[in-house]
Amino acid sequence: xxxxxHDLIVIGAGSGGVxxxxxxxxxxxKVLIAEADRVGGTCxxxxxxxxxxxxxxxxxxxxxxxxxxxxxxEVGGRFEMHxxxxxxxxxIARLEGVYRKLLADSGVALVAGRAMLNGGGGVRIGDxxxxxxxxxVATGGAPAFDAFAGLDTAMTSNEVLELRRVPPTLLVIxxxxxxxxxxxxxxxxxxxxxxxxxDTLPLRGFDADLRRRLAQALERRGVVLAGxxxxxxxxxxxxxFELQRTDGSVLRAAAALxxxxxxxxxxxxxxxxxxxxxxxRGAVEVDADSRSSVPGLWAIGDVxxxxxxxxxxxxxxxxxxDTEFGRRPTRVDHRTVASAVFTDPPLATVGLTEDDAVAxxxxxxxxxEFRPMKTAFAGGAERTYMKxxxxxxxxxxxxxxxxxxxxxxxVQSLAVxxxxxxxxxxxDRTIAVHPTAAEEFVLMREPVRRHGHAxxxxxx
Ligand code: FAD
Numbered sequence: 001x002x003x004x005x006h007d008l009i010v011i012g013a014g015s016g017g018v019x020x021x022x023x024x025x026x027x028x029x030k031v032l033i034a035e036a037d038r039v040g041g042t043c044x045x046x047x048x049x050x051x052x053x054x055x056x057x058x059x060x061x062x063x064x065x066x067x068x069x070x071x072x073x074e075v076g077g078r079f080e081m082h083x084x085x086x087x088x089x090x091x092i093a094r095l096e097g098v099y100r101k102l103l104a105d106s107g108v109a110l111v112a113g114r115a116m117l118n119g120g121g122g123v124r125i126g127d128x129x130x131x132x133x134x135x136x137v138a139t140g141g142a143p144a145f146d147a148f149a150g151l152d153t154a155m156t157s158n159e160v161l162e163l164r165r166v167p168p169t170l171l172v173i174x175x176x177x178x179x180x181x182x183x184x185x186x187x188x189x190x191x192x193x194x195x196x197x198x199d200t201l202p203l204r205g206f207d208a209d210l211r212r213r214l215a216q217a218l219e220r221r222g223v224v225l226a227g228x229x230x231x232x233x234x235x236x237x238x239x240x241f242e243l244q245r246t247d248g249s250v251l252r253a254a255a256a257l258x259x260x261x262x263x264x265x266x267x268x269x270x271x272x273x274x275x276x277x278x279x280x281r282g283a284v285e286v287d288a289d290s291r292s293s294v295p296g297l298w299a300i301g302d303v304x305x306x307x308x309x310x311x312x313x314x315x316x317x318x319x320x321x322d323t324e325f326g327r328r329p330t331r332v333d334h335r336t337v338a339s340a341v342f343t344d345p346p347l348a349t350v351g352l353t354e355d356d357a358v359a360x361x362x363x364x365x366x367x368x369e370f371r372p373m374k375t376a377f378a379g380g381a382e383r384t385y386m387k388x389x390x391x392x393x394x395x396x397x398x399x400x401x402x403x404x405x406x407x408x409x410x411v412q413s414l415a416v417x418x419x420x421x422x423x424x425x426x427x428d429r430t431i432a433v434h435p436t437a438a439e440e441f442v443l444m445r446e447p448v449r450r451h452g453h454a455x456x457x458x459x460x
Contacts (some may be wrong), residue, residue, distance in 0.1 A: 004130040006032045007325070009123045010138055011115040011269075015310040016301030017138030018099060020108040021318030031108045032132070034115035034125045040092075040099045040300070042140050043310040049095065050088055050161040053182060055086050055342045062344060066073040066316055069260035069378030079189055098327040118272040123298055134296060134324060137284060138317065139265040141302040150234030154241065157182065166190050166253035171243055172232065174259035175202040179390040180214065181310020182257055184343035187221045191292045193253055196231060196243055203341065207353040207401040209367075211428030213385050214403060217345055220381070226251055234258075264303045281305060288331050290320050298324075302386035307337050338415035340408035345382060348411035351399035351418050354389050354451075362392025362452035366424070366444035372405055372437055384438050388424065395423040400441070410438045 010021045013035035021033045027420075036241050038045045057079065069074045103110050113125040143156035154171075157178055168191065172183040175197030183195040195202065195218065201211040202218070202225070215225055230246040234256060241256035264283040271278065277285040277293035283305035290298045298320055301313030312332065319330040338350035358365045366388040374453025375382050391398055400414045417426065434438035 016313030
């Protein structure tokens with residue numbers, strides 16, 4: 001009979017839960033983690049990692065094409081998705097093993113099963129009842145189906161990542177980053193893709209110049225953009241899928257992907273009966289230290305619907321563990337979180353969009369747009385675009401935005417500068433690495449637009 005008293009019980013062994021459990025154990029806590037599915041969570045099993053492996057597969061379409069321009073002959077071939085799927089499954093199994101080993105080596109007890117809150121620090125996992133003075137909910141999220149009728153007949157990102165052959169035609173429903181990524185990837189793998197979304201441009205919330213250029217890039221890749229119209233229903237029959245839109249138009253394809261968003265995993269866990277406050281979409285409401293409304297219960301990661309990204313879930317998990325077990329009070333700053341969209345070309349962003357910055361005060365905007373050396377040499381038309389959004393008063397760089405090859409890698413490095421509060425002058429005195437695309441970020445001399453200066457001058 002195991003001693004089922006612990007210092008901490010973590011529910012969910014995804015990115016955030018594993019990070020919190022390991023950090024708390026490193027501080028000397030006795031930790032149990034419960035997982036209902038595979039260890040590693042969304043990111044490792046059915047999110048970031050398999051998606052990026054699929055993106056790499058799709059990237060070869062461009063690489064093979066470009067190789068010809070560089071003098072290689074007889075390149076080409078056929079994509080056999082089942083071979084990719086087998087290799088991907090093996091890699092994910094390997095990574096799951098790594099996660100299991102990390103937990104075991106940290107001294108964290110892993111229990112398989114769906115956890116339910118029992119009140120008073122009690123957590124039921126199957127027929128086992130465990131107790132801890134601190135319980136951390138890190139149950140993540142799952143695809144949502146409630147935007148309109150019939151969405152439950154389509155694939156979600158879970159099933160797309162399990163495909164063993166490329167569908168001839170695919171309807172991707174949604175305009176967020178997951179929708180754009182799969183539209184781009186599946187088009188690269190040979191599917192004829194239609195991207196259906198409500199807004200006029202995909203990627204709401206991103207800088208408008210990136211959104212416009214991504215739309216053009218997707219179209220160049222052969223993706224049909226069906227935006228600007230709301231959707232009414234999805235129907236499935238023996239021929240495939242039919243998406244009915246509110247303007248009376250109908251879109252058809254052999255396969256459909258529901259990428260309309262995700263919902264926090266909070267249903268059926270006993271949260272409501274304990275009095276844990278949830279928001280309108282079912283996310284656990286937490287304060288800046290990830291405390292829920294009920295003492296002894298914390299929540300981190302996607303289940304709190306703050307910034308739904310893996311590194312954020314990890315940072316929140318570690319901040320919780322350092323604060324509660326390491327006597328090192330730590331909070332996560334959600335303001336300057338860099339993020340990337342793995343389309344072809346990819347885009348990445350950190351800090352304020354131009355529109356958001358302009359709403360706050362005077363802003364100078366610097367831009368650079370060019371055909372990258374490799375693409376130009378191979379005869380490609382694709383362009384790279386970079387933008388710096390700079391505070392018009394103190395020259396602090398408020399936002400960095402890029403669409404083009406290597407954007408995620410470049411913006412990750414610049415996110416350090418932004419976190420440190422770098423100014424445009426700091427960028428100017430940085431010597432370039434040549435020849436690179438990234439050097440353009442330190443070679444932008446004159447603003448292309450200045451916002452809000454006239455208003456300030458007339459007020460002085
Ligand atoms: P999760 O990783 O979802 O883990 C939650 C775990 O809890 C799961 O393993 C689940 O099985 C378990 N669980 C749920 N309920 C219970 C219960 N009652 N009892 C026991 N266990 C339970 N983020 C990025 O930063 N970059 C990307 O490129 C990126 N790409 C993505 C692509 C896709 C297709 C998707 C869907 C997501 C992507 N994300 C990406 C988001 C990222 O995966 C999540 O932000 C991250 O996984 C959140 O971690 P988490 O710990 O909060 O939850």
